[in-house]
Amino acid sequence: MxxxxxxxxxxxxxxxxxxxxxxxxxxxxxxxxxxxxxxxxxxxxxxxxxxxxxxxxxxxxxxxxxxxxxxxxxxxxxxxxxxxPLVGIFTAGFEQSTQPLGTRSEFFIKLLHSFRQHPGFAYLFGSHSIDWEKGIVEGLLYHEDSWVKKQLPLPSVIYDRLPNRKAAQSALIQETKRKLTQDYDIPWFNPYFFNKWEIHEQLLTDEKTWSFLPHSVQLDPVDALSKIETLLHLHQVIYLKPTNGSHGDGIYQLKKENDGITVFSNFGRSIPYDSIDQFLQRLRKDHATHDFIAQQGIELLQIDNQPMDFRVHTNKNKEGDWTVTAAAAKVSGDHTITTHQLHGGTVKTLYAVFPEEKKRLQILQQLSHTAIMLSQVIDKKMTGHIGEIGFDLGIDQTGAIWMFEANSRSGREIFQHVSLKKSEWLIGKRIMDYASYLSKTALTTSDHANVY
Missing domain, CATH: 2.40.40 (Barwin-like endoglucanases)
Structure with missing residues (x-):
C-alpha cells in the first residue's frame, strides 16, 4: 500500500x-x-x-x-x-466581493499558490460552501489573477485557518467541524488556537522542556497583587501577557523602581505608578486579571542595542515527523517592548545577525533542537492533529534558550522578507506532505464509507 x-x-x-x-x-x-x-x-x-x-x-x-x-x-x-491529497483550507469571514476574504485575501492567494507548487490539490472553503446532500463543496481557487468558484469533492484532509477564537467557537463552525471529522472521518489538522497557560503547564510537567520556560504565574482576582509582587521582587522586570492574545497586543512590561513601578506598552508609552496595586486598579477597568499571565523578563541578546528573539517554524513531514522549516531573528523597534512587526519590530535573517558561519550554525542547531523537542512534547500532550507550530524563542546573555510563545496559527508576516521566500516554499511543501500522510493514515484505518 x-x-x-x-x-x-x-x-x-x-x-x-x-x-x-x-x-x-x-x-x-x-x-x-x-x-x-x-x-x-x-x-x-x-x-x-x-x-x-x-x-x-x-x-x-x-x-x-x-x-x-x-x-x-x-x-x-x-x-x-x-x-x-485534496486539502480543504477551512476559514470564515467570507465577503461578497472581488476579495472574498477581505484584507486576508492576499494571505490565502499566497497560500494556495504555495500549495499548487507541490503534489496534491488545495482549495478554500467555509461552512456555507458545503452541499451536504450532494457531498460536494463550492470551493474557491485562485487562477490567472482571479478567484474562481468550482464544484469540488469534500476534502480528504482539512487545514484549519480560522481567523480568530470567536469564529472557532461559533455554533455553525463547531457543527461543521463535528460532521466532517466524526460523520465523514476527515482528518482536521491544527484544530484549535493554543492557550498560552495550557501550553505552559503541559511543557512544565515534562523534564525535557521545563527548563526552557520563564518563571510564569497565571493571575486571578484573589491574589493577583501578591503574585505580581513576588515575581517582580525576584526578577525586577516582568511581562503581563493575555492568555489568548496575539501579535503582541495587550502586553505590558513592569519594571521595579525604588519608589513604585514603571509600566511600558507597545504604544511607546511609559507610565509611572506609585504601587503595583495602583496599576492593577487601572488594568481592571479594561480587563479581567485572570486573562493574564505574569512572566519573568529575560535579558535577551541584542543587535544595535535592541533586544531580539527568534521565530522558529516547525512542520510535520510526509512521515509525520517534526522538522524545522524556518528560522529568523526579530528585533524590537524603538520604544516597543516586543519584537512583533505590527508594533515596529523588524525581521532579520540569521546570516545578518550572525555573519560568522560557525556561530550562525551553532545558534541554528540550538534553536532547531529546542524547537523540535518542544514540538514533540506539545504534540504528545495536546489533542488532535497538530501539523505546524510557530515558536518565539529567546537567547539570553549567557546563551540559554527560552520559549516565550507557541502558536498553532502563527502569522506569515516574517516570510515577506526576500531572503525567507525559500522557507515559505518549504512550509507549503511540508503542509502538503503532512496532508498526504494524514490522508493515507485515515484511509488505512477506516472503511472509507463516505466516498460517494
Missing amino acids: NRKRCIIAPHLTSEKTIHLPVHYKQKDAIYSLALGSRLVDGFNISYHQHPNKILLSEDLYRGLLIPYQSKADVIIIDHTLFIG
Whole structure:
C-alpha cells in the first residue's frame, strides 16, 4: 500500500478509460477511482510506458471533479485508486466581493499558490460552501489573477485557518467541524488556537522542556497583587501577557523602581505608578486579571542595542515527523517592548545577525533542537492533529534558550522578507506532505464509507 507520486492529467481522445503506467499490471485490480469524497467506477483500463503519469479520459476527469492538473500521490486500497491529497483550507469571514476574504485575501492567494507548487490539490472553503446532500463543496481557487468558484469533492484532509477564537467557537463552525471529522472521518489538522497557560503547564510537567520556560504565574482576582509582587521582587522586570492574545497586543512590561513601578506598552508609552496595586486598579477597568499571565523578563541578546528573539517554524513531514522549516531573528523597534512587526519590530535573517558561519550554525542547531523537542512534547500532550507550530524563542546573555510563545496559527508576516521566500516554499511543501500522510493514515484505518 505504498504511495506513488504521479502526474494526473486528462486524456482528450478516449472515453471511460484510465491510462496507467504498465507496472500497474502487477498490482491489485482497480475497480474505482476516488478524490476526496468523490468516487467513479465503470471504466476501462489501458497501459502505457510513462512510469509516472496517469491519464484519465475527460469524462472521468470531470466526474472526479479534479480542481486542476497537478502531480498527486496515489495509493490502491481495496481495489480503489485514491488520488490526493485534496486539502480543504477551512476559514470564515467570507465577503461578497472581488476579495472574498477581505484584507486576508492576499494571505490565502499566497497560500494556495504555495500549495499548487507541490503534489496534491488545495482549495478554500467555509461552512456555507458545503452541499451536504450532494457531498460536494463550492470551493474557491485562485487562477490567472482571479478567484474562481468550482464544484469540488469534500476534502480528504482539512487545514484549519480560522481567523480568530470567536469564529472557532461559533455554533455553525463547531457543527461543521463535528460532521466532517466524526460523520465523514476527515482528518482536521491544527484544530484549535493554543492557550498560552495550557501550553505552559503541559511543557512544565515534562523534564525535557521545563527548563526552557520563564518563571510564569497565571493571575486571578484573589491574589493577583501578591503574585505580581513576588515575581517582580525576584526578577525586577516582568511581562503581563493575555492568555489568548496575539501579535503582541495587550502586553505590558513592569519594571521595579525604588519608589513604585514603571509600566511600558507597545504604544511607546511609559507610565509611572506609585504601587503595583495602583496599576492593577487601572488594568481592571479594561480587563479581567485572570486573562493574564505574569512572566519573568529575560535579558535577551541584542543587535544595535535592541533586544531580539527568534521565530522558529516547525512542520510535520510526509512521515509525520517534526522538522524545522524556518528560522529568523526579530528585533524590537524603538520604544516597543516586543519584537512583533505590527508594533515596529523588524525581521532579520540569521546570516545578518550572525555573519560568522560557525556561530550562525551553532545558534541554528540550538534553536532547531529546542524547537523540535518542544514540538514533540506539545504534540504528545495536546489533542488532535497538530501539523505546524510557530515558536518565539529567546537567547539570553549567557546563551540559554527560552520559549516565550507557541502558536498553532502563527502569522506569515516574517516570510515577506526576500531572503525567507525559500522557507515559505518549504512550509507549503511540508503542509502538503503532512496532508498526504494524514490522508493515507485515515484511509488505512477506516472503511472509507463516505466516498460517494
